[in-house]
Amino acid sequence: MEKFINILIIQPEEIIRIGLKEILSGGGNNILMTHTLKNAIEIIKKKDIGIIILDIECTINEKNVINExxxxSKLRNNYVILISNRNTTNSKIYKGMKLGAVDYIPFPFNPNLIKSKIEVFKKLYYKDKRIGELLSNIFPETILNELSSGGKFSPKRVEKGIILFTDFVDFSQKAKSSKPLTLIQQLEKYFSKFDEIMLKYNLEKIKTIGDAYMALSGVTENKPKPAVRACLAAIEIRDFMRNEKDVAISLRRDFWEIRIGLHMGPLVAGIIGSTKYSFDVWGDTVNIASRAESVTKNGNISITKSIHEQIDQYFLTKPRGKIDLQKRGGSVEMFYLNSIKPEYSIYNEGFTPNSKLRITCGLESMDFDLMRNWILNQLKSLLPENMLYHDIPHTLNVENSAIRYGKLEGITKEEMYLIRTAALYHDAGFILKYNKNEDFAISMAKSTLPKFGYSDKQIKIISNCISVTKANIIPKTLLEQIMVDADYDYLGRPDYHIIVKKLRQELSDYGHKMSEKEWLKYQLYFLEKTHKYFTVSAKNLRNYGKSVRINDLKQKLKNLKSK
Structure with missing residues (x-):
């Protein structure tokens, strides 16, 4: 698996910048260069920079430059490496290291020394990144930020925290009759889906207890309408499990059913443990939410009055009256949560929130996940079977490349959704025709994306990104450049020959048969005369590989001519 890192060189002298870039090019290094600290700060604000290589004189002439x-920086941890020269004293190096640098490289450069040092800090960067990802799965982002800045997290009390509980019906009986591995795989499948739904609606998963799943809203995140978002998550979980049940029944297989309960009230959140840390919440609210789940009919959702008062405007519910709370004592008024009101749902069907409700909840206006599932299903069912190159794997490959370049180029969260949408739609025109298919893909995007909450402005950006995949169109915006580079990312990758083999067969199936000589010339003309990369990232990461492909093809053509 390829790994990539942004490395920023801050050096006033151009000859040193270029020399250092030549040494470090390749190996997944996306080298960015600037000659001023002002430009460097603008780059660091926008892009994830893993390693900063800084002229030591900058640390002397500019106070606190490393801290600044x-x-x-967008990243919590950067590795700053200093460039020293013959005139650099040990005291200057010591001062730079004391200010926050981790190492230094002397000029004139020793290429092997520089490469070995950079590789060490690249490994540390990837390790830090992985640790960060693992920690974000354990603790909420707000807590991680507090821990990183202050070193501790104080217990937090909220008056209106929402607890969501789910539990599988008759799980103990299923555990007795199922093989352990099969049972665990099924649980993993369902809980992984629940995790996706929590992320989608900005809820925080707290823990799983056997077959029970517990999540939190309105405590760790800073988003409006926490009760509404929790109910949207509950409905999506319920509908997912209902679909799973329908499929299982049609296939005459065993199925799982679920119960869901929600309650809002006072909570205390905090971290416990001295060696093995855990984020958890406490309070009577947890007990009431658990009770709401346990008294729910199979395949349904129960909410308490405190939740109902917050969400009644947006959802259809059914009163249940007062329900006794066993062991705790007392009773709580409850309701069945049925569906979203038609005016707040896509297609007025009550299942999925429309853009109006999503914006009210502080979510992105578009439902990207729903759109992605829909367009991929369309491609799977409607693309011709002899589409060997422009197939589903190609679409997913382009999407992954767009994500990679988007991250390296520092685009926003919304822009990432838009470029991914363009990548998913860009070859949809092959459903209708082979040549000049981009216009149909654009038409398809314009007619279907509004249903998923995309605005006219967003659809125009997506349409422009699809349009630049036509031949001989020059991309103007950064997103358009990313789209073109993602579409042809494979030109500079080691799997180039595997991919173009499928392209040759596809062209042949559609009436464009070529001899071996014609095929080699066709590739060379495109690589040398027609194609070029546009983003800095693609140029840094793929131009060298592309040049290797060109040399390979030239040698093959030479060998063919000599026969």
């Missing part, structure tokens, strides 16, 4: 670079 780190403070303005």
């Amino acid at each position: 670079l780190k403070d303005k």
Whole structure:
């Protein structure tokens, strides 16, 4: 699996910048260069920079420059390496290291020394990144930020925290009659789906207890309408499990059913443990939410009055009256949560929130996940079977490349959704015709994306990104450049020959048969005369590989001519 890192060189002298870039090019290194600290700060604000290589004189002439670079960075941890020269004294190096640098490289450069040092800090960067990802799965982002800044997290009390509980019906009986591995795989499948839904609606998963799943809203995140978002998540879980049940029944297989309960009230959140840390919440609210789940009919959702008062405007519910709370004592008024009101749902069907409700909840206006599932299903069912190159794997490959370049180029969250949407739609025109298919893909995007909450402005950006995949169109915006580079990312990858083999067969199936000589010339003309990469990232990461492909093809053509 390829790994990539942004490395920023801050050096006033051009000859040193270029020399250092030549040494470090390749190996997944996306080298960015600037000659001023002002430009460097603008780059660091926008892009994830893993390693900063800084001229040591900058740390002497500019006070606190390393701290400023780190403070303005998108990443929590950067590795700063200094460039020293013959005139650099040990005291200057010591001062730079004390200010936050981790190492230094002397000029004139020793290429092997520089490469080995950079590789060490690249490994540390990837390790830090992985640890960060693991920690974000354990603790909420707000807590991680507090821990990183202050070193501790104080218990937090909220008056209106929402607890969501799910539990599988008759799980103990299923555990007795199922093989352990099969049972665990099924649980993993369902809980993984629940995790996706929590992420989608900005809820925080707390823990799983056997077959029970517990999540939190309105405590760790800073989003409006926490009760509404929790109910949207509950409905999506319920509908997912209902679909699973329908499929299982049609296939005459055993099925699982679920119960869901929600309650809002006072909570205390905190971290417990001295060696093995855990984020958890406490309070009577947890007990009431658990009770709401346990007294629910199979395949349904129960909410308490405190939740109902917050969400009644947006959802259809059914009163249940007062329900006794066993062991705890007392009773709580409850309701069945049925569906979203038609005016707040896509297609007025009550299942999925429309853009109006999503914006009210502080979510992105578009439902990207629903759109993605829909367009991929369309491609799977409607693309011709002899589409060997422009197939589903190609579409997913382009989407993954767009994500990679988007991250390296520092685009926003919304822009990432838009470029991924363009990548998913860009070859949809092959459903209708082979040549000049981009216009149909654009038409398809314009007619279907509004149903998923995309605005006219967003659809125009997506349409422009699809349009630049036509031949001989020059991309103008960064997103358009990313789209074109993602579409042809494989030109600079080691799997180039495997991919173009499928392209040759596809062209042949559609009446464009070529001899071996014609095929080699066809590739060379495109690589040398027609194609070029546009983003800095693609140029850094793929131009060298592309040049290797060109040399390979030239040698093959030479060998063919000599026969």
